[in-house]
Amino acid sequence: MEHRPEITIDFAPELRFFAARERRRGRTRLTVDGTSSLQHVVESLGVPRTEVGRLLVNGREVPASHPPRAGDDVEVRAVARPQRVPGGPPRFLLDVHLGTLARRLRLLGVDAAYDSEDPGDAALAARSAAERRVLLSRDRGLLRRREIRAGAFVRGDRPEEQLRDVLDRFAPELAPWTRCIACNGRLRHADKESVVTRLEGGTRRTYDVFAQCVTCERVYWRGAHHARLAAIVASAVDYAGRPPARAGST
Structure with a gap:
């Protein structure tokens, strides 16, 4: 009978809700095939690659391509906040379910592309790559597509929670009242x-x-x-001025 190596794996608290219930209590044992990359192993457990920060094996940082070996102790940390995106200030692309968030980002002067007609996962991923936009979604499957340049799972069920999560994670520059909330122009x-x-x-x-x-x-x-929109802007600007959370930075 073929012997399959066993490792232990521990997800950062911010990532545990992605994983199956039995993986949420902390360090657990896992059987691997001995050849797949650590990135593949982590994704197979439900955590999108866009949410993964530093990977530590036996206390040492390793690349996502590292294949875990028998006895390895793996720590999966969350992306450090604020997250820096290559190429300058982040530009976003939001999926069809985040229309209110898109309008609020535009209200703050943040470049946020959005289409109320769902183009499908493949088209969204391709546009994200072609236009170098950070894809924002609550669809874990979409965020696992390989062609995505950068993406993020948006936390929160309410628009105000979602907006704060994006501001906290990416710290975009705000320029309220400079973009069209209808078309992003x-x-x-x-x-x-x-x-x-x-x-x-x-x-x-x-x-x-x-x-x-x-x-x-x-x-x-x-x-x-205007008064309602001004209140949204004031709250967001005030929040953006606070020190961001440092999830995954330790």
Whole structure:
């Protein structure tokens, strides 16, 4: 009978909810094939590669390609926060289930691509790679696709929780009121005369300060919903100014 090597593995607390219930209590034993990479082993246990930080074997950091051997003691740590993305400030791509989060990121001036029509996992992964965007999703299977350049599992069920998670993890630069929440285009100041034909009568009579999207030409003004949006912006800016969590950094 073929002997299969056995290792012990321990996931950081932030990663345990990805794994099967029996893996959530701490260090557990696992039989491996002796040839698969540590990355493959970790993914096979339910943890997307986008969430994995440092990998330690017997106390020493190893690359994801390392094949675990019999008796190895493996520690899987979470991605350190804030996470730096190669190529400058992060640009995001959100899946179809994160529309509210996309609009809130745009409200804060963060580049957040989103399509309300679901293009499918393959198309999302391909766009993420082609446009060098960080793919945000709560779909673990999507985040395991190999072509994804960078991605993140968004934690939280409510939009405000999700927004704080993204701000905490990536620390993007904020520039509120500079992006169109409808299409992600840039906003510019617009003279009232240049947009008057796009306004309803009540808006023409009441407001004098406008902005317009340079891409879709949608017009914005400080209407009835401004107070609610301003509260979202103020809360996010205040939160972004706090020291970020350091998950996975130790």
